[in-house]
Amino acid sequence: MTELSSELQRGEPDSTGNPRERIGLDDPVLRRKERIYDTLMNTVTEMSDLSPTDIKPETEIIHDLGLDSLQIYELVIDLESSFDIRISDEELERVNTIQDVVDMIYELTSE
Amino acid sequence: MNSAENDFADGLLRIFDNVLLTEEKALSKGYFSNLSIAELHTLDAIGPYEARAMSETAARLGITTGTLTVAIDRLVRKGYVERYRDSKDRRVVRVCLTRQGKLAFRMHAKFHTLLVKRIMDPLDIEDRERLAALVREIDEFITEQYQKYSQEESARKGAKITEEQGNDRIIQ
Numbered sequence A: 001m002t003e004l005s006s007e008l009q010r011g012e013p014d015s016t017g018n019p020r021e022r023i024g025l026d027d028p029v030l031r032r033k034e035r036i037y038d039t040l041m042n043t044v045t046e047m048s049d050l051s052p053t054d055i056k057p058e059t060e061i062i063h064d065l066g067l068d069s070l071q072i073y074e075l076v077i078d079l080e081s082s083f084d085i086r087i088s089d090e091e092l093e094r095v096n097t098i099q100d101v102v103d104m105i106y107e108l109t110s111e
Numbered sequence B: 001m002n003s004a005e006n007d008f009a010d011g012l013l014r015i016f017d018n019v020l021l022t023e024e025k026a027l028s029k030g031y032f033s034n035l036s037i038a039e040l041h042t043l044d045a046i047g048p049y050e051a052r053a054m055s056e057t058a059a060r061l062g063i064t065t066g067t068l069t070v071a072i073d074r075l076v077r078k079g080y081v082e083r084y085r086d087s088k089d090r091r092v093v094r095v096c097l098t099r100q101g102k103l104a105f106r107m108h109a110k111f112h113t114l115l116v117k118r119i120m121d122p123l124d125i126e127d128r129e130r131l132a133a134l135v136r137e138i139d140e141f142i143t144e145q146y147q148k149y150s151q152e153e154s155a156r157k158g159a160k161i162t163e164e165q166g167n168d169r170i171i172q
Helices: A003-010 A028-047 A069-083 A089-093 A100-108 B003-029 B039-045 B054-061 B064-079 B099-120 B127-170
Strands: B082-087 B093-095
Touching: A028 A069, A028 A100, A028 B003, A028 B064, A069 A100, A069 B099, A089 A100, A089 B099, B003 B039, B003 B099, B039 B064, B039 B099, B054 B064, B054 B093, B064 B082, B099 B127
Parallel strands: none
Antiparallel strands: B082 B093
């Protein structure tokens, strides 16, 4: 389990899917990842019929969200524009879950 | 040419033709059916990030800026490209891809990646390296030939212009 999702799991479980309510955000790394998570949620929900409650850190992008390659690239282009980053296909190949996307954006925005 | 050389030449040309044909068929079935292969390669030359000057893009494609202007007009109309004047130097026209253009670029790049993956996956590491080295050599050789022809052509054009200027002077 990755860093943010394990942090998320540590707190009280909630039914809203909103991780802000679940974790202590004193850690600047987690705070930044939270902001990334929020932007990612907004982007995904704007470009699909999904509700924020359908999406959790461990949600798999292809398997659970059912995004096809065109939708994945739409998401990539919007995220590149929102965070002013470049996401290569090699980086995309390493991504499986929403948490992985958050971690990838965190890494890319830290460079 | 012996028969092995003939087979090699035929194979090489068939690969070239079929890659283009396959790209065209994949395009016509997909979301970007209103784009031609030439237009896609123009999007490739512009690239998905920074805006490029028209002259730079034309040089990348090996065409004149006049020819590129016609192609860009169509791509702007189709919603794949944006064109604007450089704010610092108003003489420079820059082009960049719209969201739709970026999408077409990435899908096209994925086609190339998949093509390479399908070719490379069945090979072991040694064969992959050998194939990559051979392709590099072929690429260098063809590029060299292309440059030679281009230089000869521009030298001929230069000679023609000088000759015409000379004729003008004689007439004057």
